[in-house]
Amino acid sequence: MGLRPSCLLLLLLLLVAACQAGDEPASLAPHPGEELAGGETTVFDDTRLAFALALRNLDREQRGDHFVGNSFFNQNWVQAPSSTEGRDGLGPLFNARSCSGCHFRDGRGRPPLTDDEPMLSMLVRLSVPGEAPDGGPRPEPAYGDQLQPDAILDVPGEGRAVVRYEEVPGAYDDGEPYALRRPTYAFEDLAFGPMQPDTMISPRVAPVVIGLGLLEQIPEAALLDRADPDDADGDGISGRPNFPTDPLTGQPGLGRFGWKANQVGLVQQNTGAFLGDMGLTSALHPAQNCTDLQPECAAAFDPGQPEVSDHVVQRLTFYSRTLAVPARRDVDDPVVLAGRELFHEAGCADCHVPSYVTGPGDPEVPQLEGEQIWPYTDLLLHDMGEGLADGRPDYDADGREWKTPPLWGVGLVPVVNDHDLLLHDGRARGLAEAILWHGGEGEAAKEAFRTMARDDREALLTFLESL
Amino acid sequence: MTIDSIPSLAGLTLAFLFAAGCGDSGSGDEDAGTGTDTDAAATPLTVDEVTPVATAYADLVYATYDDALSRAEALDVAVQAFVDAPDAETHEAAKAAWLEARSPYGQSEGFRFYDGPIDDADGPEGQLNAWPMDESYVDGVEGMPDSGIINDPDVDITADMLASLNEEGGEENVATGYHAIEFLLWGQDLSEDGPGARTFEDYVDGGPASHPDRRGLYLRTVSGLLLTDLQAVRDEWADESGAYRAEFLALSPDALIQKVMRGIGTLTAAELSEERMNVAYDTKLQEDEHSCFSDNTHNDILYNFLSIANVVRGRYGSVQGPGLITLVHARDPALAQAIEDHLVETEALIMAIPAPFDQAIEGDDADPGRMAVAAAIESLRDLGDLFVQAASLMDLTLNTSLE
Numbered sequence: 121m122g123l124r125p126s127c128l129l130l131l132l133l134l135l136v137a138a139c140q141a142g143d144e145p146a147s148l149a150p151h152p153g154e155e156l157a158g159g160e161t162t163v164f165d166d167t168r169l170a171f172a173l174a175l176r177n178l179d180r181e182q183r184g185d186h187f188v189g190n191s192f193f194n195q196n197w198v199q200a201p202s203s204t205e206g207r208d209g210l211g212p213l214f215n216a217r218s219c220s221g222c223h224f225r226d227g228r229g230r231p232p233l234t235d236d237e238p239m240l241s242m243l244v245r246l247s248v249p250g251e252a253p254d255g256g257p258r259p260e261p262a263y264g265d266q267l268q269p270d271a272i273l274d275v276p277g278e279g280r281a282v283v284r285y286e287e288v289p290g291a292y293d294d295g296e297p298y299a300l301r302r303p304t305y306a307f308e309d310l311a312f313g314p315m316q317p318d319t320m321i322s323p324r325v326a327p328v329v330i331g332l333g334l335l336e337q338i339p340e341a342a343l344l345d346r347a348d349p350d351d352a353d354g355d356g357i358s359g360r361p362n363f364p365t366d367p368l369t370g371q372p373g374l375g376r377f378g379w380k381a382n383q384v385g386l387v388q389q390n391t392g393a394f395l396g397d398m399g400l401t402s403a404l405h406p407a408q409n410c411t412d413l414q415p416e417c418a419a420a421f422d423p424g425q426p427e428v429s430d431h432v433v434q435r436l437t438f439y440s441r442t443l444a445v446p447a448r449r450d451v452d453d454p455v456v457l458a459g460r461e462l463f464h465e466a467g468c469a470d471c472h473v474p475s476y477v478t479g480p481g482d483p484e485v486p487q488l489e490g491e492q493i494w495p496y497t498d499l500l501l502h503d504m505g506e507g508l509a510d511g512r513p514d515y516d517a518d519g520r521e522w523k524t525p526p527l528w529g530v531g532l533v534p535v536v537n538d539h540d541l542l543l544h545d546g547r548a549r550g551l552a553e554a555i556l557w558h559g560g561e562g563e564a565a566k567e568a569f570r571t572m573a574r575d576d577r578e579a580l581l582t583f584l585e586s587l
Numbered sequence: 588m589t590i591d592s593i594p595s596l597a598g599l600t601l602a603f604l605f606a607a608g609c610g611d612s613g614s615g616d617e618d619a620g621t622g623t624d625t626d627a628a629a630t631p632l633t634v635d636e637v638t639p640v641a642t643a644y645a646d647l648v649y650a651t652y653d654d655a656l657s658r659a660e661a662l663d664v665a666v667q668a669f670v671d672a673p674d675a676e677t678h679e680a681a682k683a684a685w686l687e688a689r690s691p692y693g694q695s696e697g698f699r700f701y702d703g704p705i706d707d708a709d710g711p712e713g714q715l716n717a718w719p720m721d722e723s724y725v726d727g728v729e730g731m732p733d734s735g736i737i738n739d740p741d742v743d744i745t746a747d748m749l750a751s752l753n754e755e756g757g758e759e760n761v762a763t764g765y766h767a768i769e770f771l772l773w774g775q776d777l778s779e780d781g782p783g784a785r786t787f788e789d790y791v792d793g794g795p796a797s798h799p800d801r802r803g804l805y806l807r808t809v810s811g812l813l814l815t816d817l818q819a820v821r822d823e824w825a826d827e828s829g830a831y832r833a834e835f836l837a838l839s840p841d842a843l844i845q846k847v848m849r850g851i852g853t854l855t856a857a858e859l860s861e862e863r864m865n866v867a868y869d870t871k872l873q874e875d876e877h878s879c880f881s882d883n884t885h886n887d888i889l890y891n892f893l894s895i896a897n898v899v900r901g902r903y904g905s906v907q908g909p910g911l912i913t914l915v916h917a918r919d920p921a922l923a924q925a926i927e928d929h930l931v932e933t934e935a936l937i938m939a940i941p942a943p944f945d946q947a948i949e950g951d952d953a954d955p956g957r958m959a960v961a962a963a964i965e966s967l968r969d970l971g972d973l974f975v976q977a978a979s980l981m982d983l984t985l986n987t988s989l990e
Contacts, residue, residue: 273734
């Protein structure tokens, strides 16, 4: 155990060395194993099933457990009471009837494409100034910490969020124009009157859910080693860990999941989503989240046994831990290799850190330990500038900070989810716009991209598409 | 493996997956062993060998959906007669017709999972067979007698309205299809050892349930919707211009057999063995079964299995092959024989599961019911491994999962 951090350091040094070696074009070659984004757990599929497969090296019994979790992820939960009592308890308020309703094919959600389309695979977090008792965001008094448009029969839904866009013109350094779209949000049909005037909102799309077990087992020291809260090295990039309160322990823990790293682990993330997104209680979250101003919601809820049993929580968590990462494509393509070098030269890799070796974790899935993985993230918070700021703090994350999202699988989102809308709220129409929205600590990397020759920009994007 | 080999990795996936899927697994692998050399070079599919198999497959799919439609028409006649004159006799006749209708539909489920007419972007699968049923969304249930659309006179019950519910929330409310009809005929299964016990008087004025007329209208409407959807799917497999059949038969040999194999492979290794059997076996939730109102799940399992066997053998009704197995046989007769032997064995193990299924999954792992379910699951998993092996011999990748 004591050796691990130093081994990791050595590995990082090797990686840095490898990147620097890339300065000589003749030496461009794939790094050993970099096509295996999830190490030995990697699967090979570039179809719409690319995010839906179990770790390649699960044994038969594990695969069975994975599919049990899959069932509770995919199938709709229904209103209680029902004959299918293991699957009832939906609501009273909810955003979706199943996990897959938002994480469709274990992939990525998106904002509505038209004014009429309801917000299906994204949601809007709400809070007012101050803190909740656990140090997290303080819920809006009437609507709670998340707008839930849908509800079971005889309970009013909370209302709906509508997004509109304004085109913001810009240009690459070579004069080629582009346009970004800046979203603004409004609420309609609010069932409990206007929100408190100082309510802060944070729209978030459902992220891809591959490789989460591997991310959970990146050694904490490897992540904290990269943290530089006060930018002591003066590179313009801070990198701060979030330490949300872990509902399992009541103590702060290193946040890894969620757009602002506000969840410590997968059990916490999953049970939080059961409650917040589907209105399903569990042992970890036994109380329904109706506010004091929602009597119909409170009256419709039958407090008793948790709606999601411990067994189902365990299986669902096993499932989320064992969804595999697909292999990269075209890793030895010269354009991809050139793009990879540009990615490093532009500084993208300072936050989208390519690789780690996983440490110990779930003893039931030994396959997750000791694998070299390629997630392209540091799981730390970064100031992303005013353009992306939501102005809503979330534990230690301030209103301008977002967690570096992993990039593995990003090239397959169009195949799996039939769209290429990126960033936390899906405002970016493709990879180039996603880069161009970077500001704050990402400003220098963005500018490097904006001022590249067209061929270089395309090479960098081609590299990203190979992830 | 050298880096240079990476571009060809996709083609090798199968070998990887198969090695992973088989190598570490527990009991049952010995049975699946065939003496076949899994490292044998793959032989790509040719147009000449695939064309007769593809044509027989398309005929088989059409015949299966045609039977499903005929039985659904008989069900509709029985449903209309029941609602016109609800009594114990017409009620029983409608229930019997529903049970009959499940057989061909269950045998069609191997045609799913590859973006065919049943479940492409606008396919009706969800509207036909979605589960679990959102009971209290549709009708009163124990403890909430006035729940549901049926008890809400403000809602107009029409086919369009019910179809639109399937779009609501991006995820279906499951207010239509076979299981909605099943729920409306049998009612909630609240008993430990029998099916739902809804009385025909739920459809009679002055009976125990309110809004009998609306319940009847709902039942008629979902029954009608079932016919519309089944006919649309069947017609896509007709030998007529503009139908999906022509598009299917024009696919490259690889793409075509890939679809056929993904259909039965997913049903075998994911949908049937895992989603429909292992989930219930693992959770022991009594009603975590697809036909929970009628306690017909044991038959659902058999029909799904037959769907797999039908495609392998190329046989259904008057369709007499050649089946998928001929492509395997041309490459590895021993593997083809192993698959056939395994089909026979798996069918016997499924038949040995004591009905009703929701009783079989209860108790200790050493109880006969659970042992029978576990043996059938393992046998299906072995069969799935054999399909992966067969696909690899055709130079195809067979990844199976549920979206």
